[in-house]
Amino acid sequence: MSDYKFDTLQIHAAAAPDPTTGALQVPIYLTTAYAFKDADHAARLFNLEEVGYIYSRLTNPTVMKLAEKVAVLEGGAGGVACSSGHAAQIMALFPLMGPGLNVVASTRLYGGTITQFSQTIKRFGWSAKFVDFDDLDALEEAIDENTRAIFCESISNPGGYITDIPAVAKLADKAGLPLIVDNTLATPYLCRPIEMGATLVVHSLTKYMTGNGTVTGGCVIDSGKFDWSASDKFPSLSAPEPAYHGLKFHEALGPMAFTFHSIAVGLRDLGMTMNPQGAHYTMMGLETLSLRMDKHVANAKAVAEWLEKDPRIDFVTYAGLESSPWHDRVAKVCPKGAGALFTVAVKGGYEACVKLVNNLKLFSHVANLGDARSLIIHSASTTHRQLTEAQQIAAGAAPNVVRLSIGIENAEDLIADLDQALTAATA
Structure with missing residues (x-):
């Protein structure tokens, strides 16, 4: 076939x-x-x-x-x-x-x-x-x-x-x-x-x-x-x-x-x-993989572009952004898109990350990724907790960073949820 x-x-x-x-x-x-x-x-x-x-x-x-x-x-x-x-x-x-x-x-x-x-x-x-x-x-x-x-x-x-x-x-x-x-x-x-x-x-x-x-x-x-x-x-x-x-x-x-x-x-x-x-x-x-991945990628790009412009954010690691040091690899390695997982550094550090996670309504706080639902986790205190801080930073999971897995919901709804949670986290 x-x-x-x-x-x-x-x-x-x-x-x-x-x-x-x-x-x-x-x-x-x-x-x-x-x-x-x-x-x-x-x-x-x-x-x-x-x-x-x-x-x-x-x-x-x-x-x-x-x-x-x-x-x-x-x-x-x-x-x-x-x-x-x-x-x-x-x-x-x-x-x-x-x-x-x-x-x-x-x-x-x-x-x-x-x-x-x-x-x-x-x-x-x-x-x-x-x-x-x-x-x-x-x-x-x-x-x-x-x-x-x-x-x-x-x-x-x-x-x-x-x-x-x-x-x-x-x-x-x-x-x-x-x-x-x-x-x-x-x-x-x-x-x-x-x-x-x-x-x-x-x-x-x-x-x-x-x-x-x-x-x-x-x-x-x-x-x-x-x-x-x-x-x-x-x-x-x-x-x-x-x-x-x-x-x-x-x-x-x-x-x-x-x-x-x-x-x-x-x-x-x-x-x-x-x-x-x-x-x-x-x-x-698997029967709907391509349909879902196209939506995951489109949503991730929209959310990442919005976050990158937000003054409450230090940086976004999404390779689909033109500012990413790995952006030139997307066309060669992942020509249909840079995926839907990335990290965000929140101004205010560890405490602001915790508050962000606690105030989100649409994003689920779970130790998983790749779901139809949008997911968030603070890697340094969970999935990467067993690593030293140096290892966490090397792995892209520093204490001031949260990991987002963008789902297939409406992108505007996801952005609105992040906006209100960031307001609460950085007040």
């Missing part, structure tokens, strides 16, 4: 009528297990000699259809859906990493990702090096013989910074390393990392992909273009796998090697399984 445009693919990709019942929508398969035709059939499935369903921790028809749809939208060879965006990050790294190995990551990441990479992955014996990805020389210098991946966000949370993906991909290719791009805030409608050289794309499906704040989910999409056998750096994919009678995933499965490994080993052993009902909700959301 690759010849169709995005608006068509978001509805029709991986969504053929059910062959048994003719159901137009993908059914919700609420089952844990699947009956084998006979003993030989079961053996072939467990040996990865035949594609099929064994147990819903590994594969489920509803969840698989979601992964296929996102893979088509991202222009990937295959994908695996899992329980959350954080799970997707671990799933992406799992086949690549090992004790003593590291990932080089952008300093401009969601605070929870910084914590996951700087603290939690140490328990696996992995480590992360954090680098400003605008400094390509520093990025190249950070790569060493133990580096196994480069990780960034297309549009960063919370500041809305846009990564120069083509430049980073060129450097990753030179180093013979996979580039992993978290495309959550852009979605494949606004940004196509694989077309710019990314190896893997991860998503928190919880956000714009579902779009209504009902589902927690994640996915990893593989471009199918990386040569996992070019060196001995990725033995999980290039060397014999003991659990499958010495199967070499890349040799046997080619561009689907990473996807099959993520299912047959990653989901089998990590168990980060997505709920089939949640997968169904996400597929419903």
Whole structure:
């Protein structure tokens, strides 16, 4: 279906009528297990000699259809859906990493990702090096013989910074390393990392992909273009796998090697399984993704332009503004718009931010983003609270900053709500 445009693919990709019942929508398969035709059939499935369903921790028809749809939208060879965006990050790294190995990551990441990479992955014996990805020389210098991946966000949370993906991909290719791009805030409608050289794309499906704040989910999409056998750096994919009678995933499965490994080993052993009902909700959301993202972007631009002119505001970080230092990247990296998440520095500092949050009526104060509703949070006291002040500032979540996720309401109503709340906050 690759010849169709995005608006068509978001509805029709991986969504053929059910062959048994003719159901137009993908059914919700609420089952844990699947009956084998006979003993030989079961053996072939467990040996990865035949594609099929064994147990819903590994594969489920509803969840698989979601992964296929996102893979088509991202222009990937295959994908695996899992329980959350954080799970997707671990799933992406799992086949690549090992004790003593590291990932080089952008300093401009969601605070929870910084914590996951700087603290939690140490328990696996992995480590992360954090680098400003605008400094390509520093990025190249950070790569060493133990580096196994480069990780960034297309549009960063919370500041809305846009990564120069083509430049980073060129450097990753030179180093013979996979580039992993978290495309959550852009979605494949606004940004196509694989077309710019990314190896893997991860998503928190919880956000714009579902779009209504009902589902927690994640996915990893593989471009199918990386040569996992070019060196001995990725033995999980290039060397014999003991659990499958010495199967070499890349040799046997080619561009689907990473996807099959993520299912047959990653989901089998990590168990980060997505709920089939949640997968169904996400597929419903995907059918209107382009319509929603156009509205999100239009509203975000209108709100950001108004805030930038307001004397009660120090600065706005939205890359869609001509004043943004990253504005020139929008056309190259996110040609359909700079997303709908950005931060605002409020005059009056921490206390004024707290008052602003407390006085808003339309904006919901929640630890989420990418909802149809407009959302606000004071990152320094919540999502980025675990970081030092220096880390908060580096991540774009300083104490005087609030994060706005602009929804699809009427933009004039959103501006009026911000106006009255700012009056109360800065009185």
